[in-house]
Amino acid sequence: MTRTSLQDHLSRWAGADPLRQGIESAITSLAEAGIAISELVAAGALAGELAAVRGHHQDGDSQKELDAIADRMVAEALANAPVALLGSEEAEEALVLDPAGTLAVAVDPLDGSSNIDTNVTVGTIFSILPYNGPHALLQKGSAQLAAGFLLYGPQTALVLTVGEGTHIFVLDRDTGTLLLAKERVVVPAETAEYAINGSNARHWEAPIRHYVGDCLEGAEGPRGKDFNTRWIASMVAEAFRILIRGGVYLYPGDARKGYTHGRLRLIYEANPVAFLMTQADGAATDGTQPILDIVPSSLHQRVPLVFGSKSEVERVARYHQDPLHRSERSPLFGRRGLLRA
Incomplete structure (x- = not known):
């Protein structure tokens, strides 16, 4: 060939x-x-x-x-x-x-x-x-x-x-x-796989805690299916896997010092990956707006980043924007749960 x-x-x-x-x-x-x-x-x-x-x-x-x-x-x-x-x-x-x-x-x-x-x-x-x-x-x-x-x-x-x-x-x-x-890779719109550094769970804001909590509840929870977790600590490796077989990657802002606005850089990390994902029928958001719509203010500006399968990225955005998705329905991450921040 x-x-x-x-x-x-x-x-x-x-x-x-x-x-x-x-x-x-x-x-x-x-x-x-x-x-x-x-x-x-x-x-x-x-x-x-x-x-x-x-x-x-x-x-x-x-x-x-x-x-x-x-x-x-x-x-x-x-x-x-x-x-x-x-x-x-x-x-x-x-x-x-x-x-x-x-x-x-x-x-x-x-x-x-x-x-x-x-x-x-x-x-x-x-x-x-x-x-x-x-x-x-x-x-x-x-x-x-x-x-x-x-x-x-x-x-x-x-x-x-x-x-x-x-x-x-x-x-x-x-x-x-x-x-x-x-040629013309297409990210599957649906997925049962997400990537996040779970060791930071106690620092996450409510939308991320509830999203991950709902995934962890699996088939018995509100998602109605089991999820696999991945975390390589190399964004390019995560992005490549998602392009090949779908998934969603989350690097949110959290309560730690220096992490309020996320840790990844908008201009030379989030933007290029977001462009690649959208061109492959995926999506990318900071939780409230599409990554590609953000106007940078500095070269090394940081940003929360969620990218991958479109339906899952949109769901994460809804958890940030819609109070109905922030109910205390996930015991593991709930107000009195083991991993409560």
């Missing part, structure tokens, strides 16, 4: 359109950086102390050695594309690359970096926006021209949208080429 390469796919899509050609160049550059990063990840300890902490960001998050390496590799690769502005999780301020560029790129160079030394899937997330001035990265997610993430696990894969569906490309290690493996 002959498969379409990423380069051929993008070339046909871009045609003679200058803006699209620029997007093609940026995606190709990001893919090249991702393949190189995947080789480091695959080498593990043989490549050095990649999980060593080399510093901390202003908000207290640690920066690992591979975080910094991946950040440098991405920036160097994008120097060959018409990118005017680059915003990265690893830098406090956006970096000007090409003042004449037509694009702004936001990137999390290594999502899931707490898993670097445990052989668990990690990845690189990116968002591509039109450059319209020094604040180009503060556009709503609905303004994205393209978004995606590279996945470094048993397979190296690129999940990509340019606004015409979500596609999955897988690295052919014999040729070093990313090949189209799944």
